[in-house]
Amino acid sequence: THPSRIALRGDLLDFTADPGWALEAGAAVRWRPDHWLLIDAGRIVGAAPGDQPPGDDWQRIDHRGHLLLPGFIDTHVHAPQLDVIASFGTELLDWLNTYTFPAEQRYADAAEAHDGAERFCDALLAHGTTAAVVFPTVHKVSADTLLAAAHARGMRLVTGKVLMDRHAPPGLMDTVESAERDSRELIARWHGTGRLAYAMTVRFAPTSTEAQLDMAGRFLREVPGLYMQTHVAENRAEVAWVRQLFPDARSYLDVYHRHGLLNERAVLAHGIWLDDTDRRLLADTGAQIAHSPSSNLFLGSGLFGWRALEAVGAQVSVASDVGGGTSLSMTRTLAEAYKVQALLGEKLTAWKALYTATRGAAQALGLDAEIGSFEPGRMADLCVWDWAQGIVGERRMAVARDVHERVFAWMTLADERHLRETWVAGQCAHRRLAQAQSGP
Numbered sequence: 001t002h003p004s005r006i007a008l009r010g011d012l013l014d015f016t017a018d019p020g021w022a023l024e025a026g027a028a029v030r031w032r033p034d035h036w037l038l039i040d041a042g043r044i045v046g047a048a049p050g051d052q053p054p055g056d057d058w059q060r061i062d063h064r065g066h067l068l069l070p071g072f073i074d075t076h077v078h079a080p081q082l083d084v085i086a087s088f089g090t091e092l093l094d095w096l097n098t099y100t101f102p103a104e105q106r107y108a109d110a111a112e113a114h115d116g117a118e119r120f121c122d123a124l125l126a127h128g129t130t131a132a133v134v135f136p137t138v139h140k141v142s143a144d145t146l147l148a149a150a151h152a153r154g155m156r157l158v159t160g161k162v163l164m165d166r167h168a169p170p171g172l173m174d175t176v177e178s179a180e181r182d183s184r185e186l187i188a189r190w191h192g193t194g195r196l197a198y199a200m201t202v203r204f205a206p207t208s209t210e211a212q213l214d215m216a217g218r219f220l221r222e223v224p225g226l227y228m229q230t231h232v233a234e235n236r237a238e239v240a241w242v243r244q245l246f247p248d249a250r251s252y253l254d255v256y257h258r259h260g261l262l263n264e265r266a267v268l269a270h271g272i273w274l275d276d277t278d279r280r281l282l283a284d285t286g287a288q289i290a291h292s293p294s295s296n297l298f299l300g301s302g303l304f305g306w307r308a309l310e311a312v313g314a315q316v317s318v319a320s321d322v323g324g325g326t327s328l329s330m331t332r333t334l335a336e337a338y339k340v341q342a343l344l345g346e347k348l349t350a351w352k353a354l355y356t357a358t359r360g361a362a363q364a365l366g367l368d369a370e371i372g373s374f375e376p377g378r379m380a381d382l383c384v385w386d387w388a389q390g391i392v393g394e395r396r397m398a399v400a401r402d403v404h405e406r407v408f409a410w411m412t413l414a415d416e417r418h419l420r421e422t423w424v425a426g427q428c429a430h431r432r433l434a435q436a437q438s439g440p
């Protein structure tokens with residue numbers, strides 16, 4: 001066998017385009033049951049029907065009866081917040097002060113930051129997420145160790161040290177000067193290294209001075225390919241606070257626009273409390289909203305108007321937002337997204353949901369030539385999933401009448417326990433322990 005050639009057999013599902021909101025999605029859905037996915041030198045090179053295996057110069061791995069999907073892309077998640085996931089009883093601003101800010105202060109310590117980064121990257125892979133846009137903490141070492149951990153695993157990661165120079169505990173603040181110096185050093189070391197990109201990471205408008213927002217905007221203009229990540233319009237008390245802090249801005253979103261922070265590589269979490277002018281501004285600048293349904297429900301933030309954003313041409317991706325969100329699992333997150341849309345009278349199909357968490361996110365991040373689908377030339381970042389685990393799932397799969405019914409029930413019921421293997425760049429990066437396995 002050729003050392004770099006690997007063929008994986010299973011039920012292949014990916015997307016060629018945005019399937020829209022209709023159940024009948026046509027050629028946007030690429031469903032190839034029982035096929036071989038062909039990988040050479042870490043990239044996808046094609047596919048072949050199950051009864052036409054590639055020759056002996058391919059290493060063949062048989063996952064017949066299992067689902068192969070592109071690796072999930074989580075466009076908004078906080079690495080240090082694994083320590084505060086599932087914390088009781090608060091909305092956003094109290095949640096930050098009570099749980100999150102104290103926990104993030106631990107990452108000032110290099111050993112804590114290092115261990116946390118390794119644990120977080122392993123956890124992403126163990127949940128089927130191969131690419132992510134991530135918040136570390138304000139500490140330079142937290143970004144440095146996170147980028148190193150992702151690099152060691154070959155993962156596609158976008159992150160940068162958090163910028164926050166006001167309205168936070170002393171152990172969790174930088175200054176314009178220190179932030180500028182740390183960002184410059186981290187960019188020089190990591191931006192464009194392997195599969196990594198740097199993001200100017202404004203925590204949210206309340207924790208940055210106008211001078212710091214200006215500094216972030218300057219970096220975005222000066223350094224090609226930099227991303228920007230932040231939060232916007234998540235919670236009503238937060239929105240009211242921003243209105244007080246920035247009386248001259250037209251809206252919360254406008255604070256970021258005025259400082260030059262909105263572009264096609266800007267990722268803004270939540271975007272619940274926006275108006276039509278905001279929605280058009282997102283569409284005009286190419287910035288995307290990272291919809292975080294699990295977090296929005298858990299923190300009681302509100303219901304995200306996905307259709308209204310898409311109606312004006314703005315881009316939407318889906319994110320776990322752990323630790324506001326309660327799971328790193330993107331299938332659980334998509335199941336929550338379905339429920340949020342149901343409360344608004346909309347119906348999120350499995351096609352639209354899974355597209356958004358794979359090729360749609362890749363497209364919105366400008367990374368669709370690298371990740372998000374099984375198109376030839378893409379990196380082989382993918383997962384092998386059980387269709388079912390346990391008596392309820394087995395029965396539901398057995399009685400499903402068509403492919404959407406089967407995939408929708410899978411998406412709604414599946415979590416990380418359904419994950420058999422995660423592959424990154426053509427190498428197995430996570431495998432479920434043998435004793436936990438069931439099925440063939």
Ligand code: GUN
Pocket residue numbers: 078092096100203204231234295321324
């Ligand atoms: N707004 C500012 N910081 C945060 C955070 O850590 N999580 C969430 N959900 N919203 C925020």
Ligand code: ZN
Pocket residue numbers: 076077078231269321324
């Ligand atoms: Zn967040």
